[in-house]
Amino acid sequence: MLPQIRATRYVTPLKEGGSLPGIVEASDCGTYVLKFRGAGQGIKVLVAEVIVAALARLLDVPVPDLAVVDLDERIAKYEADEEVQDLLTASIGTNLGVDFLPGALGYDGALPPPRELAERIIWLDSLTANVDRTWSNPNLLVWHGRTYAIDHGAALYFHHSWPGRAPDPDRFAAQPFDASRHVLRDVAGDVAARHAELSALLPRPALVAAVDEVPDEWLEPTPWLTDASAVRAAYVSMLSARLADPRAWLPTGGDR
Structure with missing residues (x-):
């Protein structure tokens, strides 16, 4: 917690x-x-x-x-x-x-992160459908020489449809992701080659633990998700489905 x-x-x-x-x-x-x-x-x-x-x-x-x-x-x-x-x-x-990270600077490309960190960030953004990490809004900070990812509120946008639609894990799994405009795309190498390694770090118990960090009162019920437990289960199902089938969203070498 x-x-x-x-x-x-x-x-x-x-x-x-x-x-x-x-x-x-x-x-x-x-x-x-x-x-x-x-x-x-x-x-x-x-x-x-x-x-x-x-x-x-x-x-x-x-x-x-x-x-x-x-x-x-x-x-x-x-x-x-x-x-x-x-x-x-x-x-x-x-x-x-x-x-608050005092003295942190907004990312401007002058001090790019290591390639493998850039690949992890792009992979995470692709998994969670976070479209808000481009040069117009990098949402990265550089603090003590390290690159920090911030401002993830645009991710997981499927939940904004839940008041009027039941969760659809297959639909989310098939949602493509355009990584060509990602602020770190020119720093990263082959993101797709990291999928097996990175997805292994997110087994279902890890997804459950991540979702469990959200306070109950922030999990709004819907006609299909009647309580906080049901909402938590929906997030886990959506992410699990996307992890299991990366064909639509995993960036390839051509996403530049």
């Missing part, structure tokens, strides 16, 4: 990102980028962040540490900026904290 902490002070909004993430100080004396449950993209973005970060750790892809951060209404009450106050008020309760 992710650590459960409490926000003690809202510091400042971040200019990056359409969801207005903000910097907060927390009860563990840490500083976090807070991703809000009340942002326009909805709480499923937080679910994708947690699951993909958990998979990244299993694949030895560096990601910032995460925590579940409780936001008290008193913090929202004393925020002067009206837009931020509205966002904080809509986000009372549990939100997602991403460890």
